[in-house]
Amino acid sequence: MIEIQGKELYSLVEELYPICRSITGDGVRETLRKLQKYIALTTHEVPTGTQVFDWTVPKEWNIRDAYIKDGSGERIVDFRKSNLHVMSYSIPVRQTLSLEELKPHLFSLPEHPEWIPYRTSYHNEQWGFCLTHQQLAELRNEEYEVCIDSSLEDGALTYGEYYLPGEIADEVLISCHICHPSLCNDNLSGIAVATFLAKFLSTEARRYSYRFVFLPGTIGPITWLCLNEAQVEKIKHGLVLALLGDAGPSTYKKSRQGHAEVDRIVAHVLQHSGHPYKIVDFSPYGYDERQYCSPGFNLPVGNLMRTPNGCFPEYHTSADNLDFVKPSSLADSWKKCRSVVETLEGNRTYINQNPKCEPQLGRRGLYRAISGQAERGQQEMAIFWVLNLSDGTHSLLDIAERAAMSFPVIKTAADALSAHQLLKEKF
Numbered sequence: 039m040i041e042i043q044g045k046e047l048y049s050l051v052e053e054l055y056p057i058c059r060s061i062t063g064d065g066v067r068e069t070l071r072k073l074q075k076y077i078a079l080t081t082h083e084v085p086t087g088t089q090v091f092d093w094t095v096p097k098e099w100n101i102r103d104a105y106i107k108d109g110s111g112e113r114i115v116d117f118r119k120s121n122l123h124v125m126s127y128s129i130p131v132r133q134t135l136s137l138e139e140l141k142p143h144l145f146s147l148p149e150h151p152e153w154i155p156y157r158t159s160y161h162n163e164q165w166g167f168c169l170t171h172q173q174l175a176e177l178r179n180e181e182y183e184v185c186i187d188s189s190l191e192d193g194a195l196t197y198g199e200y201y202l203p204g205e206i207a208d209e210v211l212i213s214c215h216i217c218h219p220s221l222c223n224d225n226l227s228g229i230a231v232a233t234f235l236a237k238f239l240s241t242e243a244r245r246y247s248y249r250f251v252f253l254p255g256t257i258g259p260i261t262w263l264c265l266n267e268a269q270v271e272k273i274k275h276g277l278v279l280a281l282l283g284d285a286g287p288s289t290y291k292k293s294r295q296g297h298a299e300v301d302r303i304v305a306h307v308l309q310h311s312g313h314p315y316k317i318v319d320f321s322p323y324g325y326d327e328r329q330y331c332s333p334g335f336n337l338p339v340g341n342l343m344r345t346p347n348g349c350f351p352e353y354h355t356s357a358d359n360l361d362f363v364k365p366s367s368l369a370d371s372w373k374k375c376r377s378v379v380e381t382l383e384g385n386r387t388y389i390n391q392n393p394k395c396e397p398q399l400g401r402r403g404l405y406r407a408i409s410g411q412a413e414r415g416q417q418e419m420a421i422f423w424v425l426n427l428s429d430g431t432h433s434l435l436d437i438a439e440r441a442a443m444s445f446p447v448i449k450t451a452a453d454a455l456s457a458h459q460l461l462k463e464k465f
């Protein structure tokens with residue numbers, strides 16, 4: 039089994055941090071190329087203008103440089119220092135403007151004067167700069183030279199997909215967004231955890247097939263769902279991964295179904311993690327679960343995160359940086375994701391082969407003559423629960439919940455009983 043360390047997850051975040059991503063363009067392609075060093079993902083290019091349900095694949099945006107120069111020719115706002123300085127999807131511009139003319143194009147955060155906000159304008163063709171409030175306050179009444187060397191042209195929407203076949207065609211979907219520029223928790227933490235989860239699963243025996251998608255937010259899953267509508271019914275469980283690197287406790291937002299197997303499994307994993315956590319009901323706002331859980335699909339896809347979007351001041355600002363995400367939080371999120379897939383894989387239903395009274399466990403070495411060790415006591419208790427509830431109507435997760443024991447303890451008991459022919463899987 040591969041053990042993933044926080045520093046590996048963190049170094050992938052570091053590697054992807056400088057790239058200027060948006061919902062289309064070369065930043066997304068470069069990001070996916072870097073992920074291909076870890077997993078053999080396939081990239082897809084969907085042409086501008088493709089109709090996807092009620093939406094149209096937009097023009098492709100690329101940027102080379104951008105700045106605001108003051109009267110002395112100094113770059114006082116410089117894209118090369120932070121790609122957040124340019125509003126994403128800004129149309130090209132080269133102009134000399136007065137401060138009054140420039141101001142409607144400038145965005146800052148008065149409440150956090152040292153941070154640069156993150157702004158986008160995907161659907162209105164305009165241009166803008168984001169800067170710290172301190173920078174804004176220092177602007178004098180003079181002429182400014184403004185340059186955004188960008189292009190907004192017909193091209194493609196790029197996304198990445200990594201499919202791992204399992205014993206059965208039923209799929210687990212793991213989805214993350216890849217459309218934010220230098221923001222760490224929002225997009226890079228999810229990308230890193232998903233990539234290492236995929237790498238881990240590629241070396242494991244798999245019952246389910248797994249599909250990892252790396253997509254621009256909103257338009258990405260809409261495009262993917264539209265192009266893959268015929269296969270969507272194979273998705274039996276799914277998770278959107280985002281915001282997995284901050285120091286806050288894990289938060290799970292349930293699927294629209296609310297009581298899907300994945301909802302119960304994530305809740306179970308968090309409950310037995312030994313850490314504080316929060317579970318919240320589905321709402322039609324947030325990340326790409328909005329599309330997967332739209333009524334026409336209603337897929338069992340939840341959203342695992344730490345502190346939710348909009349609930350931390352660094353959200354969508356330059357302060358969501360390499361200091362804000364922690365290797366230990368990334369590692370903890372990764373471990374929880376691994377536990378979720380291990381539980382999904384192991385959650386089977388069995389039938390007790392000796393249902394009339396208890397089988398004699400001592401004779402089989404399943405019950406120790408000398409008791410007393412707490413851990414062994416728990417394992418024996420798990421054996422009794424599994425034997426009693428394995429009547430073909432309770433899954434191992436049902437039993438773990440009912441016995442208030444962790445899934446791995448129940449699974450170990452079921453494995454031991456199966457090895458002694460006391461249990462048979464129900465298909």
Ligand code: ZN
Pocket residue numbers: 218224354
């Ligand atoms: Zn975001």
